Amino acid sequence: MTDLLTPVLSANWADERAWKITNYERTGGYQGLRKALGRTPADVMGTVKDAGLRGRGGAGFPTGMKWSFVPQDNPNPKYLVVNADESEPGTCKDMPLMMASPHTLVEGVIIASYAIGCEAAFIYVRGEVVHVVRRLQQAVREAYSAGYIGKNVLGSGYSLDVVVHAGAGAYICGEETALLDSLEGRRGQPRLRPPFPAVAGLYACPTVVNNVESIASVPSIIANGAEWFASMGTEKSKGMTLYSLSGHVQRPGQFEAPLGITLRQLIELSGGVREGHELKFWTPGGSSTPILTAEHLDIPLDYEGAAAAGTMLGTKALQVFDETTSVVRTTLRWVEFYKHESCGKCTPCREGSWWLVQLLQRFEAGTAVEGDIEKMLDLCDNIGGKSFCALADGAVACVTSAVKHFRSEFEAGYTTPAWELFPYERSALFAAPKGAHA
Structure with a gap:
């Protein structure tokens, strides 16, 4: 059953001091960035498009296409904002990723920024998770010292500044336009659209807002190629992803597997529902997605499979409840x-x-x-x-x-x-x- 797992983002989580830049580099870290800087921004964006990477924050919108919406002829500065305000009930995938391997995200931020032509990027993190904020700040400092961020990145002529911003803690700030208002120092509330962030986002400038896992997936795509990434998953939902399994199971946790795996398979990997009990209902992507029952154990956990069952894949936060639950x-x-x-x-x-x-x-x-x-x-x-x-x-x-x-x-x-x-x-x-x- 363990052959079902495809550790890529989580491959180094068990390594000793995996969050340090030297240990990240030892396992191939920042090789994707070096490859990206040797290519044109349009080529990097095209590779992400060809890979079929879809937003891992819930909506599943094609990431490369979202990048392409940024008007390159706009004279205003362009920004990349990473939505690390993970607060959906039951969801716990971005925080472990940033805690265990923050440089995976930092490298993705640099590559994505280069592709869209921005020179300032922000990582917006929940203020309550102080340990994650500190770890990200340390990773960004290390990246500056190593020449991966700052003026003339690796002698390429490209410059970038990265800011880790701690939010005050509000679920609404997980909504991208409310996040932008909060980042600007205002009360976090949604904006009327259009205009969309790609045209008028942060400080009314062209902005891309992506989820942590979406951006963290970019380095492996650039390093290994679009075909490698597209070989995992299903026809329309490609690649690997992190599933958060919690609730009435023997071994809850994070399971990185290709899109399209079923809950039955994930429950088997977790040791099954707690002893003496049986599954009653579950959420496929956090509490904001319509719940499913034991009848849906074998639906593919990809964007199309979830939609066909009348729900959404969402954040892939699989909360499992047995028959004792009201x-x-x-x-x-x-x-x-x-x-x-x-x-x-x-x-x-x-x-x-x-x-x-x-x-x-x-x-x-x-x-x-x-x-x-x-x-x-x-x-x-x-x-x-x-x-x-x-x-x-x-x-x-x-x-x-x-x-x-x-x-x-x-x-x-x-x-x-x-x-x-x-x-x-x-x-x-x-x-x-x-x-x-x-």
């Missing part, structure tokens, strides 16, 4: 998060998420009444697709999919509290302290 309780906790993290800019999200919490609390307490399910679905219909940004769509996706697959559990909320049907201590991964309440 769907009502889980959905409520997710929506409470979205309500708390709503930026408040638009009414559908600001007010709608609040009302969803009120309704879900009724279902959890067993005090819901006939018609509340329909009321909740109608509320979702008034939020999804009608908010200022797509984050509100994710807030309702978990609700509508939960009702679709487990309507009977919500109907039980007319008479019986969820904690009686599914005692919460039974689904806990860790034993609660003596005398504590679930």
Whole structure:
């Protein structure tokens, strides 16, 4: 089964002091950059296009095509911004990557910046993960000292500055235009589009915003070639990617595999669902993607396979829940998060998420009444697709999919509290302290 794994981004994670530049260089680090600087920016961009790399942040938009949207005839400065504000519930792939091998990301930043013709790049990281911020800052300092960043990079005539920026911590800043507002020193709130960031992004200049994993994949593509990368994955979803497996499995963690692997295979690699239990439902890409059930264990975990099942691949955060888990309780906790993290800019999200919490609390307490399910679905219909940004769509996706697959559990909320049907201590991964309440 381990043959299913394709360690590329995670190949050096277990190495001693893998985050140091000397150890990164010893395993071939910065060879991709040297190759890139010997070619034209257009050629580098073309290689990424030919490889079929798609954005690893959730949307799956072709990375090379996104780069090509930057108008080269625009006289304003061009910027690259790396979205390292990983905050989707259940997602933990970018932080381990930056902690274990920050130079993989730094090298990708330099190559991507060279390809789009920018001379200033920013890595926007969540301020709460201080250890990751410090590790990135150290890696950037090492890269400056080695001549990989700064004036006249490796004698090529190309110059680049890289800034590691720590955000103040807000889920909305994972949305690219809100991230740009935050980076400019303003309150993080989504912008109206058009204009799109490629034309008027950071400081109203042409900007590319990419996810950490998208940029970190670039050095291996340049070093090994587009055909090498395209040989992994599926016809339309190429390459390898990081899957975060958590919840009721024996060995949760990060699994780097070709796109198109199934959850059944990943669960087998993790040792199976926890002993004595069976899978009930799971998320393919964090809590903002519609949930799936055991019926979907064999769908390909690529962009097309997820869409065919009525969900999204998202961040590939696979949260696994067994039969002890209350769907009502889980959905409520997710929506409470979205309500708390709503930026408040638009009414559908600001007010709608609040009302969803009120309704879900009724279902959890067993005090819901006939018609509340329909009321909740109608509320979702008034939020999804009608908010200022797509984050509100994710807030309702978990609700509508939960009702679709487990309507009977919500109907039980007319008479019986969820904690009686599914005692919460039974689904806990860790034993609660003596005398504590679930």
